[in-house]
Amino acid sequence: MIRIRRADLADAQSIRQIHRRSVETLCREDYTKEQIQAWTMPPDSRLLESSVVEDDTWVATCRGVVCGFGSRVRSEVVALYVDPASVRRGVGRALLAQLENLIANDGMHRITLASTLTAEKFYQAHGYVAVAHDIHLLRSGISVPIVSMQKDLGS
Numbered sequence: 577m578i579r580i581r582r583a584d585l586a587d588a589q590s591i592r593q594i595h596r597r598s599v600e601t602l603c604r605e606d607y608t609k610e611q612i613q614a615w616t617m618p619p620d621s622r623l624l625e626s627s628v629v630e631d632d633t634w635v636a637t638c639r640g641v642v643c644g645f646g647s648r649v650r651s652e653v654v655a656l657y658v659d660p661a662s663v664r665r666g667v668g669r670a671l672l673a674q675l676e677n678l679i680a681n682d683g684m685h686r687i688t689l690a691s692t693l694t695a696e697k698f699y700q701a702h703g704y705v706a707v708a709h710d711i712h713l714l715r716s717g718i719s720v721p722i723v724s725m726q727k728d729l730g731s
């Protein structure tokens with residue numbers, strides 16, 4: 577049973593671990609070792625906790641255990657990561673639906689996001705279209721290719 581709830585500070589470590597496992601396992605075909613290492617470099621605890629609180633962050637639980645999380649800032653989906661042990665069971669879809677509802681309820685009509693190369697097909701399956709192939713600069717200074725995507729609500 578997948579449940580979605582708002583994240584709180586007590587979820588920060590689960591979020592950090594799922595982010596690392598998800599990137600290391602699911603994105604390894606699409607990014608180099610150096611890129612994955614830079615991307616999974618742990619943020620300091622204050623940065624992580626402030627992003628849990630300040631971004632609108634939600635977690636999915638599978639049988640009571642956190643198995644994915646997603647965040648949005650205004651009309652942008654800024655994170656969506658599922659534990660490798662829980663992929664293709666609808667966790668990503670449930671989290672994305674929650675973020676989309678929040679954005680729609682705020683009266684915004686276009687959702688934007690920077691997709692990993694790994695998640696492009698997932699977003700396509702949910703009505704997002706690629707608008708550009710871009711480069712995202714990580715905190716470490718290493719850059720990674722991403723796909724800028726958008727979806728018009730109600731389309």
Ligand SMILES: CC(C)(COP(=O)(O)OP(=O)(O)OC[C@H]1O[C@@H](n2cnc3c(N)ncnc32)[C@H](O)[C@@H]1OP(=O)(O)O)[C@@H](O)C(=O)NCCC(=O)NCCS
Nearest residue numbers: 602657658663664665666667668669691692695697698701
């Ligand atoms: C992308 C991601 C969030 C998808 O989560 P998920 O829980 O596995 O996705 P769901 O089970 O909800 O998938 C719903 C539908 O999306 C599509 N989909 C999901 N993953 C897909 C893939 N790898 N390739 C093609 N279609 C995919 C399918 O249509 C799927 O339905 P189906 O399983 O009945 O065929 C997850 O794979 C992930 O965390 N990836 C690594 C991290 C990442 O790149 N995150 C994106 C950051 S922008």
